[in-house]
Amino acid sequence: MTGKHTAVSCANIAFVKYWGRKDDVLRLPLNSSIAMNLDHATTQTTVAFDPTLTADHVTIENTGTTPQAARRVSDHLDRIRARAGIETRARVVSRNSFPMGAGIASSASAFAALTAAACAAARITLSERELTILARQGSGSACRSIPAGFVEWHTADTSAESYAESIAPPEHWDLRDLITIVQTEHKKVGSTTGNALVHTSPFADARLAAAERALTIIREALLARDFATFGEETEQEALRMHAVAMTSRPSLLYWSPSTVRILQAVRAWRENGLPAYCTIDAGANGHVLCEGIHAAAVEAKLRALDGVQDVIANRPGPGTHVINTHLF
């Protein structure tokens, strides 16, 4: 036994999206991306390597443990075992702070926390950069949940160069992401499917070029705390990503009716002087972005919209960190 080790990671919301890979095994992204950690959407994961186990034992609370999910965790533990030079099986328990079925993508926070907890349990010490490279191989966007605050993930042709780093600490800007959880009436489509279909859209190349331009615009606006420029380009970037998804073959429409209601409402509020913008991940929830001073007003308006089930208000979150409160 190496003892129990636990890590906590935030989910993250991308302003420049990760959409499409140049290498599916290493999860090297087509374009660089920029995201913010979400302090109220976290995953806590405890790992212990146990010589008495003949197989990994994985429990994912809230969402339930599917064989596919357990397999993906074991595959990631294999990467860490290979790095540590061990073959011991592990016990893993993982818990999300956000409710099951809320449609919040948990793979980023889950694989970031798993990477950090398992490396601690396996007694291997990696730099933050090395941790991001390792987490990336479990789930691409997980690398962005390792560093603190506002994070850029670099596209590259080799694994060693495709890492994530903080471009500003959480306290740099009081930006809020109000995750607006909506009813969905239709079958969900995973982001992995969407990533694999990018090349079937006639807009794939143009979106990639636009994402490269957006990277500079959004990084500079973020560093300058220029909310209008930041919000405008972030909303456009989300629409570009969804335009690629919609025009893939088969067409992927992640939106529900309420997604459009949120988009239209945010635009109307903006015209009436309330500064807010919307981004959307590979799902139906709206992520409404505003500065702290407007957060209460925007949240109240969101909660009054038809089809909105809940709003989870987030500030910029910390990086992945090891804690002493274990789940078993």
Add this chain to the structure above:
Amino acid sequence: MTGKHTAVSCANIAFVKYWGRKDDVLRLPLNSSIAMNLDHATTQTTVAFDPTLTADHVTIENTGTTPQAARRVSDHLDRIRARAGIETRARVVSRNSFPMGAGIASSASAFAALTAAACAAARITLSERELTILARQGSGSACRSIPAGFVEWHTADTSAESYAESIAPPEHWDLRDLITIVQTEHKKVGSTTGNALVHTSPFADARLAAAERALTIIREALLARDFATFGEETEQEALRMHAVAMTSRPSLLYWSPSTVRILQAVRAWRENGLPAYCTIDAGANGHVLCEGIHAAAVEAKLRALDGVQDVIANRPGPGTHVINTHLF
């Protein structure tokens, strides 16, 4: 007085969309398009040139006559007066078969009927091709409402070459367009605005190339009555057009929550064996396409959806024709 002359024109639904112009004055489109006349969405227009009038007198029933609309009608009458060599002012009354505020674009049927009625009243005899060229200058898509049934409008660099012609008569295929009229909660954006912003989308060029490919696919599928190929490409073409609109600057989101509900529902029905596809014009209504044998089932399901106010079922319609029932 030249007497009263009245024409009736169908609105049309485009399978390959008209989106963007290479010449705003002559209304030369960026790409060729294919549409079907809609037999239950018509405009009837009566025109009489009257030497006692000092100005055109225009009445647009249902929607009310705005100064902008009256001006656009007078501008079009000027083209016809120039052709006829007259300066006489005209009385014009126009009536739509579809309800006011239904969000059905009436400019195609309105300018087609106006062109035919005014030419008859001005005693000028034009070929169908010449009528389409003249109607096009009033409202681009109006040229597609002149010939009967399924119609292709050719892009060209000169006015004389950008005409519309029937590629199959109405009886060629029992295709239905179920116009699904939805509640809209947001401000409407005109298609003229969208057309003018096309070049600001990063997807404009790729959409144009895709529309050129779609033209052949859709024409051939339509002529072969291959519904699956026809429907698949038509739905994708609509999504490409809306992707361009969404990613224009400023971004144009024509959809309402119910638009997405219809899209998702039609996809679910299709997966369950009911063949239907969706196209969307520059508005929030869904146009659900199916073959005659499935029309009753699809219409019943559409009427049961949240947010659907009415369904107007259309078969392939006739071309613009002169009638003897006048509006004044």
